[in-house]
Amino acid sequence: MRLIVARCSAIYEGRLASTLTEAVRLIMLKADGCVAIHADSGAYKPMNWMNAPNVISEEPTRLVVTNPKGEQLTITLHEVIADVSYPLDVERGLTLDGVERDLQLLLAEHPDHLEDGLRLVQREFRTDVGPVDLLCRDRDGNAVAVEIKRIGEIDGVEQLTRYLDRMERDPMLTPVRGVLAATIVKPQARVLAESRGIGWREIDLAYLRGQKDAQPRLF
Amino acid sequence: MRLIVARCSAIYEGRLASTLTEAVRLIMLKADGCVAIHADSGAYKPMNWMNAPNVISEEPTRLVVTNPKGEQLTITLHEVIADVSYPLDVERGLTLDGVERDLQLLLAEHPDHLEDGLRLVQREFRTDVGPVDLLCRDRDGNAVAVEIKRIGEIDGVEQLTRYLDRMERDPMLTPVRGVLAATIVKPQARVLAESRGIGWREIDLAYLRGQKDAQPRLF
DNA sequence: AGGTGTATGTCGCAT
DNA sequence: ATGCGACGTACACCT
Numbered sequence: 001m002r003l004i005v006a007r008c009s010a011i012y013e014g015r016l017a018s019t020l021t022e023a024v025r026l027i028m029l030k031a032d033g034c035v036a037i038h039a040d041s042g043a044y045k046p047m048n049w050m051n052a053p054n055v056i057s058e059e060p061t062r063l064v065v066t067n068p069k070g071e072q073l074t075i076t077l078h079e080v081i082a083d084v085s086y087p088l089d090v091e092r093g094l095t096l097d098g099v100e101r102d103l104q105l106l107l108a109e110h111p112d113h114l115e116d117g118l119r120l121v122q123r124e125f126r127t128d129v130g131p132v133d134l135l136c137r138d139r140d141g142n143a144v145a146v147e148i149k150r151i152g153e154i155d156g157v158e159q160l161t162r163y164l165d166r167m168e169r170d171p172m173l174t175p176v177r178g179v180l181a182a183t184i185v186k187p188q189a190r191v192l193a194e195s196r197g198i199g200w201r202e203i204d205l206a207y208l209r210g211q212k213d214a215q216p217r218l219f
Numbered sequence: 220m221r222l223i224v225a226r227c228s229a230i231y232e233g234r235l236a237s238t239l240t241e242a243v244r245l246i247m248l249k250a251d252g253c254v255a256i257h258a259d260s261g262a263y264k265p266m267n268w269m270n271a272p273n274v275i276s277e278e279p280t281r282l283v284v285t286n287p288k289g290e291q292l293t294i295t296l297h298e299v300i301a302d303v304s305y306p307l308d309v310e311r312g313l314t315l316d317g318v319e320r321d322l323q324l325l326l327a328e329h330p331d332h333l334e335d336g337l338r339l340v341q342r343e344f345r346t347d348v349g350p351v352d353l354l355c356r357d358r359d360g361n362a363v364a365v366e367i368k369r370i371g372e373i374d375g376v377e378q379l380t381r382y383l384d385r386m387e388r389d390p391m392l393t394p395v396r397g398v399l400a401a402t403i404v405k406p407q408a409r410v411l412a413e414s415r416g417i418g419w420r421e422i423d424l425a426y427l428r429g430q431k432d433a434q435p436r437l438f
Numbered sequence: 439a440g441g442t443g444t445a446t447g448t449c450g451c452a453t
Numbered sequence: 454a455t456g457c458g459a460c461g462t463a464c465a466c467c468t
Contacts, residue, residue, distance in 0.1 A: 096235055
């Protein structure tokens, strides 16, 4: 990891064009060839950046970064204030918990949390427009397709609509109902879902976890 | 901008939970209170981060970052290799060129570039499933909904279809035609649009810009 | 390599 | 603040 603090300007030309006027900023050059120009605000997004792989050409007052797609970032160094390098460890240590996959596994274990009497048939049921998160049967034996999102938005309703459209054509499945399940279902997604006869349900992740923890003790 | 290179571990608890095992990484502390932990790969995304505003509590071997939403990042410092600070300039210098907003403003000024006799009624016309980029009337006085994209893909057709579906129900608007406008309209988007009776049009951004520059000289 | 779906997305702009 | 759409989205995973 090489860190350059410099008064610099920059031009990016690629998917769009941008110019960055002269100011003191941090330039990060990572071991994999990534380059990022950071200002003193905004943790996530650099002012300009180039993802690996890149070819970096270093001249006395310029850094020219080019990638195979033909995008180019040209950094002009007007005054270098610091230029230091440190070897960092190769990364392997990040684990996440609480993403959509976790929701899916929990609901697969407790489909009745969505609707009384619901039974799981298959997780990741394949259609030719993509996999449905959960295929279930309700208490009457009718098919129910469940689309799971961390946050339920219009996209999720569209996705589920495409699945339902395909599944309705399968005589083994039709009629199929759809349910959008998410920790939060946004208002516009509710409106769209309802207008299409699709159900929606907000999931209490903590409660579901409680169920999971409690279950083994019951037997 | 404070830069700490340290052998560290971290725990994030917020929208989800994550743990980061011990390794040498860069910790960025920005002037606005943002914090990011960067590994030596991936220009864009830190391993962990906290966006402003934050409260940062510094102890001898720990940094605890808390935001008003209750999210928390706890960084344990096992060995500090470097800890330096630099004052950076306040940022003001980034300009972009060629994005959707430009297209929208230009087409709002020159709706007739889309179709002869087209007049603008409203930009960002609101429906309950989101705003339509341009609401226009054609030479016969019928409503035309225009969805603008930099690159026209299937998503744009889906979006416009949703708007049209809602707008058709409004007696003040119906019948409504749809037009997808983009600098490039991809083949699949053309096919889907046509199959739904939606028009599409490729926009010459340079020509539109010329129009804009030329216009004042005409009067 | 290209397409699809997720994201602690972030960011800007609207109500 | 919340809602919503765009983004040089990035990124992982699949065919």
